[in-house]
Amino acid sequence: MNRFRVCLVAMAVLIVVTGCTRPDRAATADATIDPMVSVNTLLPAPEEYARLRIGTAEAPIPPWTKFLRGVKIVLDPGHGGDAHRRGFKRGPTGVREAEMNLRVAQYLRDLLVHVGAEVRLTRETDVDLSLAARAGVANEWGADIFISLHHNAVDNKPEVxxxxVWYHADVDHHPANLDLARYLAQGLYDGFPMPSFTDVPLKSDQLMYPAGFGVLSNARVTAALTESSFFSNPAEEQRLRDPAYNLREAHTLFLALARYAAAGLPRVQLLEPSAGVVSANGGPVRLRLDDGLRGRKSWGFARQMILSDSIVVRLDGRRIPHAFQNDGYLLEVELPAGLEPGTHTLDVRFQNMNKNSVLNPRIELRVEPPAGLARGRGGRSGG
Incomplete structure (x- = not known):
């Protein structure tokens, strides 16, 4: 009996000693991972995390979000496919911007789709895309809105x-870009406040690069780029790992877009010539304006909700006269004679009563070469 007890004690000692002196394989493996090239740096999130919270206190859906129905929105989660670049777009402990951008975009997509918006993401996985390809998703689809989602960083200033929110070029380039950027910035200020602020949150991308951000300069639709917060701030980096915090940011952007849509998204439609082919001798072009509000048939909808003095029409950058009538919201412009064969751009701008500008104001017109000239360029046929 005593010998049995001695054996048990010896075995226990052996196990304890072995356990204490043997390296922990998992710990050793983890210790060899360089956090500055790691992936999956966010806290795990259950499946359907955002969708299961829609309509709850975490993600309420106000009634005016219904105005997003049918709006075509492209979300671009910035970066991706760059984990191999040591320290690239990472916070102090290695949390990747590309991953937080993607999760916020996916949560925002879930919210927008819930209320009837049409949404596409430029990427669904951790892949690298060119800036032109990202904007191309919006251009080719004919999106109403393009948003590139980012988070910011600065070296040696962890407190920042x-x-x-960034727009392309100057303020006259595409006024609707300013509308989108303004609603996003104001929404983030209200629902996703940071401890500090910049006195003018709307920034031209030409402050960073003479040609601007490629993802915005290539966009032919209303576009903006958000830098919601700084992942170079140690505390913010850790918050951005949390799915609850990611959902809060996404919901804030969702409400900002809903407020933008609720104020009306103005559009312009070419009526005549319907195919966009015009004479080299000029002539009339008829268009219909849409303030984004009248179609709701709310009390007083027949009254004019377009600011008359805001209507400006340019052909290839040169201002041309127009005539506007409230009945039917019809706009007629007279093209000048002497137009060269090829493509010409008609730029139609106006604001509705909420000062929202035309989403995508440019219409392409085409002047065909004279029939004789076209035959001459084609050469002779037959004998």
Whole structure:
């Protein structure tokens, strides 16, 4: 009996000693992973995390979000496919911007689709895309809105943490870009506030590069780029790992877009010539304006909700006269004679009563070469 007890004690000692002196294989493996090239740096999130919370206190759906129905939106989660680049777009402990961008975009997509918006993402996985390809998704689809989702960083200033939203070129380039950027910035200020702020949160991308951001300069639709917060801030980096925090950001952007849509998204439609082919001798072009509000048939809808003085029409950058009538929201412009064969751009701008500008104001017109000239260029046929 005593010998049996001695054996048991010896075995126990052996196990304890072995356990204490043997390296922990898992710990050793983890210790060899360089956090600055790691992947899956966010906290795990259950499947359907955002969808299961839609309509709850975490993601309420106000009634005015219904105005997003039918709006075509492309979301671009910035970066991706770059984990091999040591330290690239990472926070102090290695959390990747590409991953937080993607999760926020996916949660935002779930919210938008819930209320009837049409949404596409430029990427669904951790892949690299060119800036032109990202904008191309919106251009080719004919999107109403394009948003590139990012988070910011700065070297050697860990205390910095504020929101900025970027538009392309100057303020006259595409006024609707300013509308989109303004609603996004104001929404982030209200629902996703940072400890500090920049006095003017709307920034031109030409402050960074003379040609601007490629993802915005290539967009032919209303576009903006968000930098919601700074992942170079140590505390913010850790918050951005949390799915609840990601959902909060996505919901804030969702409400901002809903407010934008609720204020009316103006559009312009070419009526005549319907195919966009015009004479080299000029002539009339008829268009219909849509303020984004009248079609709701709310009380007073027959009254004019377009600011008359805001209507400006340019052909290839040169201002041309127009005539507008409230009945039917019809706009007629007279093209000048002497138009060269080829493509010409008609730019039609106006604002509705909420000061929202035309989403995508450019219409392409085409002047065909004279029949004789066309035959001459084709050469002779037959004998």
């Amino acid at each position: 943490n504020y929101t900025s």
